[in-house]
Amino acid sequence: MTTIASSNPSSSHPTATGYRGRLAPSPTGFLHLGHARTFWLAQERARGAGGILVLRNEDLDRARCRADFVSAMLEDLRWAGLEWQEGPDCGGAYGPYNQSERQPIYVQAFEQLKASGLIYPCFCSRKDILRALSAPHASDDEPLYPGTCRPRAGEPPAAPPSVRSPSWRFRVPEGEAVEFEDAAQGHQRFRAGRDFGDFVVWRHDGLPSYQLACVVDDAAMAITEVVRGADLLVSTARQLLLYRALRLPPPAFLHCHLLTDEHGVRLAKRHETLSLRTLRARGVSPARLQAGAVLDAAGRPR
Ligand code: GLU
Numbered sequence: 001m002t003t004i005a006s007s008n009p010s011s012s013h014p015t016a017t018g019y020r021g022r023l024a025p026s027p028t029g030f031l032h033l034g035h036a037r038t039f040w041l042a043q044e045r046a047r048g049a050g051g052i053l054v055l056r057n058e059d060l061d062r063a064r065c066r067a068d069f070v071s072a073m074l075e076d077l078r079w080a081g082l083e084w085q086e087g088p089d090c091g092g093a094y095g096p097y098n099q100s101e102r103q104p105i106y107v108q109a110f111e112q113l114k115a116s117g118l119i120y121p122c123f124c125s126r127k128d129i130l131r132a133l134s135a136p137h138a139s140d141d142e143p144l145y146p147g148t149c150r151p152r153a154g155e156p157p158a159a160p161p162s163v164r165s166p167s168w169r170f171r172v173p174e175g176e177a178v179e180f181e182d183a184a185q186g187h188q189r190f191r192a193g194r195d196f197g198d199f200v201v202w203r204h205d206g207l208p209s210y211q212l213a214c215v216v217d218d219a220a221m222a223i224t225e226v227v228r229g230a231d232l233l234v235s236t237a238r239q240l241l242l243y244r245a246l247r248l249p250p251p252a253f254l255h256c257h258l259l260t261d262e263h264g265v266r267l268a269k270r271h272e273t274l275s276l277r278t279l280r281a282r283g284v285s286p287a288r289l290q291a292g293a294v295l296d297a298a299g300r301p302r
Contacts, residue, residue, distance in 0.1 A: 019051025020224050023077070023084060024214070026058040026134065027069035030275040033289070034229070034259040036080045040290060041256050042227035043082055054221055055087030057098045060207055061134060065100075076276040081286045086221075094221040099213055106208040109216045109246055110168070110201070118245050119201055120157045121166035122149040135210045138231035144197035145169065168202035170211075170241065178237040183254035185230060190237035199238050215239045219248040230255040 023039050025031060046053040055077070059065040074089055086092025096102055113119045122145075136142050150171060151157045172192040179189045190196065201212040208216070214235075218226060226236075233255050243250040279289060 018224075019046060019049035020054060020222050021046040021051060021227060022054040022056055022218065022221065022223050023082065024056045024058050024217075024228070025073055025077075026061065026064075027066060027073050028061065028064040028134070029069060030072055030277050031076045031080075032276065033274045033279065036082075036276060036289065037259055038227060038229055038256055039077065039080070039082050041254070045225060045227055045254065051224070052086065053082075053084045054092070054094065054223065055084040055089075055097060056217060056221065057088050057100075058210075058213075060099045060210070060213055062100070064134075072277065076280075079280060079286060080276055081290065099217065102213075102217065103207075105220060106213055106216055109212060110208065112246060113170070113201060113212075114168070116245060119168045119170050120149060120151055120198075122169045122198075122200070123164075123166050124148050135214070135232060136235060137229070138234075141196075141234055142199060144193075145199070147198065150198060165204045165206075167200050167204045169198040170201050170238070170245070172196065172198055172238075172241060178240050180236065180240060180250075180253060182233070183225070183252065184257070185233065185255050188233060188236070190234060192237075192241070196234050196238055201242070211235060211238050211242060215242040215246065215248065218251055219243070219246070223251045225252040225254060227254045227256065229258050231258060 021042050023042055025035060025039075043053055045051075057070060057073075059070065070088075077084075084090070086094060086097065088095075088097040091097075149157075149166075149169070174193040176192045177189055178192060179187065182188050199211055200209045202208055236253055236255070240250055
């Protein structure tokens, strides 16, 4: 059995001069306390390392992203005490910082993957293909792809039916263990083909999936550490395969523990009562908010 392991990025990243972290919200609703907590931790890591924090607006999903959510997002982040040194509002050397303006960079990566033979066209019309633009959080992680359109090893992809353009899937190396060290969760190990299957990298409507856009952008923006919620651990395994396929150095990872509601359900944009907007309207100060969720090194409230 072969394994893929992420190396220490801070020393291996060719373009990074020091720590570079990122906040990568999607403007599909109002940000909530869970986002703020992850982002505070990201900010703490960047400050602790004397580094840079980048704000990337993940606005690929045109049907769900809205301009008013973008302005609310910036306002709420600032109100919550977050500061970034590069972003759509302040520019920077690694822009543009709106994903909707980065299509040529994604197309290039897509062409590279096509040339490598590691992806194949998929004509299945499934909900998970439609959903591929957003990050698959633990509760809605994409089901294992049954392999309907996967060509047999050594065979060319099936002749494309002319009905519509295909989406494209990454052929995961069956049985391979994808391993990485997580700064909060410790050693992680996922088995390709068992814990996750062939995943969409390119949608039939010509947009990259979250997995591809995220890898391409984190690499292009020279991010050295990704701080995000623990519900994206499996996505990190997928993304490590993409880093390898695209010959890009992976960053380090810190997946923080998730805030849940009283029923143990991960906070989501539908939890309006915990949206930063609502908390602010109720007169909660950002200082109180932060003090009430003082984080330990792993992102748990102390
Ligand atoms: N825009 C993604 C989300 O909000 C970002 C996930 C990530 O940090 O990679 O879920």
